[in-house]
Amino acid sequence: MSGRSRTETPTSTPTAASAATPSPGGLLNRRRLLTAAGVAGATTGLGFVLGPAGGSATAGPPAAARAVPGPRRMPAAAAAVRPSGAATTLNGVATATYGNGYRRLDDGPGWRRVLRTELAEPSRGREEKRTALASFVQFTDLHMVDVQHPLRYEYLRAETPSAWRPQEALSVPGVVSLIERVNALPGGPATGAPLSFVMTTGDNTDNNCTAELDWFLTAMSGGRITPNTGDPGTYEGVQNCGLELYWQPESKLRDGDKQLGFPRLDGFLEAAVREVRSPGLTLPWYSTVGNHDLLPGGCYAAGDGFLTEFAVGGKKLFDLPRAEGAAMWKQVRKGMDPKGEQYKDLLRTHRRKLRSVAPDPARAPFTPREYLAAHLDPKYAGAGPVGHGYTEANIAEDRAYYTFRIAAGVVGVSLDTTRRGGHYEGRLGTAQLRWLERELKRYRDDYVLVFSHHTSESIPEGGAELLALLKRNPHALAWINGHSHRNTVTPHGTFWEISTASHIDFPQLARTLELTDNGDGTLSLFTTLIESAAPHRGDYADLSQTGLASLYRELSFNAPGRRTELAGEAADRNTELVLRKPKRKP
Template identity: 65%
Template sequence: MSRLRSVATAAAAATTVNRRTLLAATGAVSLSAGIGYALRPGSAQAAAAPTDVPTAVSASSRQAPPAPLAPYERGTTLSTVSAPRSGAPGYRRLGDGPAWKRLVRSDLAAPRSGRTERRTALAAFVQFTDLHIVDVQHPLRYEYLRSQTASAWRPQEALSVAGAISLVERVNALRGAPATGAPLHFVMTTGDNTDNNARSELEWFLKAMSGGRITPNTGAPRRYEGVQNSGLKLYWQPDDALRDADKQLGFPHIDGFLEAAIREVRSPGLNLPWYSTVGNHDALPGGCYAPGDSFFADFAVGGRKLMSLPEAQGAALWKNVKKGGDPKGQVFKEVLKSEARRMRSVTPDESRAPFTPAEYLKAHLDPAHTGPGPFGHGYTAANLAAGTQYYSFRIADDVLGISLDTTDPGGHYEGSLGTAQLKWLERTLKAHKDEYVIVFSHHTSKTMRNLNPDPGRAGEARHGGDEVLTLLGRHRNVLAWVNGHSHKNKITPHGTFWEISTASHIDFPQLARVIELVDNHDGTISLFTTLIESAAPHATDFADLSQTGLAALYRELSFNAPGARSTLSGTPGDRNTELVLKKA
């Protein structure tokens, strides 16, 4: 069994001595069980050189499981994974499938024998990504582009809140870190927490994470007003006898589905501290249009919703979006104006208004959403004053976390960094050269190709993924870059560190990832990655419309969604792994 550090509070202050060398030599470094410190960002433009002075209230988590701590598999994909019960065509029911075993990857360093007995745990945490909490009745949603892209509308979307709560329940039930048994330190969400930059979705996300009662409904108080009772064959009409396109593929008729989907649910909230990273769907209306246009703000809260569009017009619109040809949404605006007569009347609702970056920060800083902490979930008043959404925070005594904002305010769903943030990142890495670093962002290195200028920072250049990779590669203390956006499991070696990209929780497979950092005491470090599903059972019952039953159905519908990619689970080397790398 691996040796584990005792649970203790984080070190109170830095010294001028090389902290990592000293602490490793004396054995004095302890794994912090849920103690999170946000380090103050600040400078004229973004964030000052980091300091070890904590600026956020520390957060305590649940007590660690009683000793002895030990590796385990139950409740993870090391034990079982949801899988179809038959290979027959059409709608397939899910059940318990074979486990995904752990694979050792030696791309960056050779694993050495005996490391299991020598190793000590440095940190352990959970990554959520691409939760896409959806207000499915929102007027600005473009479901009518479903024929062009499966991401425009999914049959399971109305159950996103129930699915997210079930994922919270899974994390709460974990005994600790699967590979080492060490206490879990925190949860990090790597963006696209919401789907359409709507205040309603932000409120639901924060309550799902920190606890509370959620009614996932906007508009009419007791009536669904979206595409799933429109009578249009383009969408699954669960309560209707209509032979829509999805029912022709085997999707079920479920009486009471829509009523259940907008019914109040309750989240226990995480019993671990959690941190937040922003994604393009959090920052941009539709996940791709530059914010700030009053037309879109008015349309979002208004009483008209477009539910269908001629095929050719939809194809042209989506082709332009994919190319990044309409970052400000001018073409989209003209489409909405021209289709006014074809729109359905819906109940106006101010809660559907888009939120600004400042409102996003204020919502995280609201004491009502603190839950297990830390206060602000990484963000601080300094972020609010500077207009930034990036920060660093203390993971453990000698491990620093860095959360980046890779969204581009100039529009488009791919990302980049502004010069001020890139310089802050470099300063932070230099200032903490004697500590290990884990970087978090929404976008992957390959999806940071959008260099549209930021309208709020005139003249500032934007920097893509290749530049970020080069910068991180110059700092040997960087162990991993953890991200999402692609909705696909992918683990990529980059010379001296690993890029860990994780599948979403809206498309199948709906996964989160536990990541553990250990010192093998043989000149190598290992990062263990273990995928987890929500707590909902793999098998579903169409008659069970309870909160748990809806979460199970959320998963099964996502598996069967027409057009869904079958490659999102990745290869075995992208799932449950031990990633070995040389110690700096």
């Protein structure tokens, strides 16, 4: 077999999904966030936050949590659950029906697993010798959206489809359906090893909005969510504004989307802002921050008084002349307005065109420290760990990166690649790089998995240094990220970079990852993509929580101007990624 060859393995059969009982949640309280009880405690499953020895906090976990968990070294044949591709994209994928224009989705064939040997050649018969070391799930780019937020720039839709999507009012039921899918997985689809945690790799929220943060944390930990801000009795966004630029689902207006085949759906907006119940993940979960989490619009520096007042106020801009929109998008795309000065001027210039909406303090932006403190709020503890990777030390130091134990012999590192001065591209400063260098040295006898939001291609400052650092440390096996909204798997000499598609743009995916020792001097990382638990074929008469999750996927497939390459090639989807087993340094 050539070192660059790729082969495929067969698929499996389906199983049923299930959901847990929800628990109540509530809105964030800004003062209480800053005084939330801190912790770096133990969790169920394999992962827990490392204390001083891990370099992630100045105050370590309680004594009971400091011991490294027992090994999860299970031969695949002896795993408690038989490996199965059921309920994953190995078994089936949402596929469009034949036709032109707006198309419905239905059950389609699965994506086969591809063996990738660019970094090492495995031996035959490794399946019998294989030992499972770690098994977990990655979520990324959930983009839980307050679609009525005054700072959203939907009017740039003509310039970029990401400015407004016809499906985004359904982001909350869509994410809850993904959680239901993970809760129903019996184990790792390649090894059968129990899944031990979920890691989110950023852009958990969309617009640095306090209400969005509450929705995200409640969805992950369990509870009730009402995805509505402003007037509690009505919807006040662009989808009932009477403009042809946006899909008006309950109107007779022949808007641009209906001209492409989008349906008229009476009751859609009322259903979109109705209460959603999340069972919460039954697995522990960890959090990594993204640019949309900390920056208004995902690109403007936070802390500006004008933008804060506008966010909670009673005015919103719904449309903009095309030439002005093109100029604004150019500024965003090229990072020419990181502090939002031109954006503020634009809002002032068009103040007479602003429409009235109900003001709401829940739309206030949150600071990085408030973001960290919210994770520590006991009501969002869910399946643990308390803080979901973050500790009181992270809050005190305003530091959103940390180390955590995944399993015996396996350590995870969560980075902060946001550019707090503004811009959607990433940044990794010298202090964080030096910290990571120390962590890699400290855990030279462990395998290390690195998590971040941005990819190697979207970190112009510090990205090259990070690549070089990881290559100098062959026990760093993978860099797992998101941001691009596209499935991509890239070899980098000694490690794999694994980028996973978002859950807001079609094909709306997450990914399981399983690390194994092949017993032949090589390791394998198995990656398997999963969809939400919602049926592929939706029913327009079904506006239940599950029905909305199906519609969320269908609308995303039909979104005008959507990028069609986000699923990636076969070798970027379900894979076995082989690596040389690194030699231990003395």
